[in-house]
Amino acid sequence: MTITQLYYVLAVAEHQNFTKAAEKCFVTQPTLSMQIQKLEDELDVIIFDRGKKPIELTEIGRKIVTQAKNIVNESYRIKDIVDQQKGFIGGEFKLGIIPTVMPTLLPMFLKTFIKRYPKIKLKIEELNTEDIISKIIEGHLDAAIAATPLENDFIKERVLYYEPFVGYIPQNHRLHDNKKIDVTDLDLSDMLLLEDGHCFREGVINLCKVFKDHFHDNFQLESGSIETLINLSNEGLGMTLLPYLHTMNISESKKNNLHYFNEPTPAREVSVIYHKSELKMQIINALHNVISGVIRGAIAFQNVNIISPLAK
Structure with missing residues (x-):
């Protein structure tokens, strides 16, 4: 039995x-x-049921795969241990955002990170939580x-x-004339949210302390784009909340619609976040x-009120 197998x-x-x-393993199919x-043959078991399409694991195969994951992951960690001992900062690193x-x-830190750590090969993937x-x-x-906290026993934050x-808040909205807004001003009945599965949506719902299956009588918004929320808001369909960094590059014509919260914000x-055994x-x-360094100057707010949990 080998780790390669x-x-x-x-x-x-x-x-x-x-x-x-x-193809994933960069070998020919006959070799694999x-x-x-x-x-x-060595174990005298059948791991895969080749008669089914797609191929399925046998009962003993599922148990072998569970153990194989632990063995293969631990084998990878041997190189990590050596790299840490040598102080080497490089190699492939898979990052989800x-x-x-x-x-x-990403545009704020990626160029700086690549320049500072040219031996790291970042593989970045956009995924929900x-x-x-x-x-x-x-x-x-x-x-x-x-967004955290996630409260997962296997993950460190x-x-x-x-x-x-x-x-x-667009001009025709009830809160537009308020110089600043309070959490108590918010009402999900006139608010546009991201589609289900986005942690930012959960944060807004937690902020309002209320949940409704339908936010409008005549339509239900299912959008995965913050830009779409802004455009719909401009059409008079309600207000929305934005993460602060999304407001930094907003056009001048839309900046009058930005309303900040009274403190605590x-x-x-x-x-x-990463696995506890990483x-x-x-x-x-x-x-x-790198991220902490570039973000420090971008977010000047000091007195904030964290809304949690955001895990979704």
Whole structure:
């Protein structure tokens, strides 16, 4: 039995196809199939039911895959231990970022990070919080940037910054003439929200302390785009709340619609998160330091009120 054979088993279990698994492992399909067959012969079991399409794990195969994940992940960590001992900061690093953070934060830190740590190969993926948690636990992500707290026993959280909420209120809205707004002014019945599954939506609902299945009598908004919320708001369909960083590049014609909260300003907590057994801490520390450095000057708010939990 070899780690390579177990790696091939995990690839087939994930893709449920020998050809796709071979492509992922950068080997020919006959080579991959032969190694898995050797493992099955050695153990005297059948790991995959090849008669089904897509290929399925047998009962004993599922148990083997569970253990194989632990063995393969631990084998990867040996190199991580050596890198840490040598002080090496480099190699592949898989990072997930939630949609309401990605478009604003990534341009702020990525160029600086790449320039400072040219030996790190970042692989970045935009994912919702639920998928991020699953991928971190399964070992498909090294870390992620998400709204916290998540209160997950397998994941550690390290706060990067607190991002205030800002009201986007069009001219025909009941709150437009208010210089500043209070949390008590908010009402979900005239507010546009992101579609279900976005943690920012959950933060707004928590902020309002109320939940309704339908926010308007004559339509239900299902949008994954903050820009769409702004455009709909401009059409007189309600107000919305924006993460502060999304307001920094808003056009001059729309800035009059931005309304800040009275202190303490409601905000969300944004953190770098990773598995509790993660060993690429030298890269996580580098990521945390760069982001914290660039964000410090961008968010001047000091007296904020964190709305939690945001996990979704």
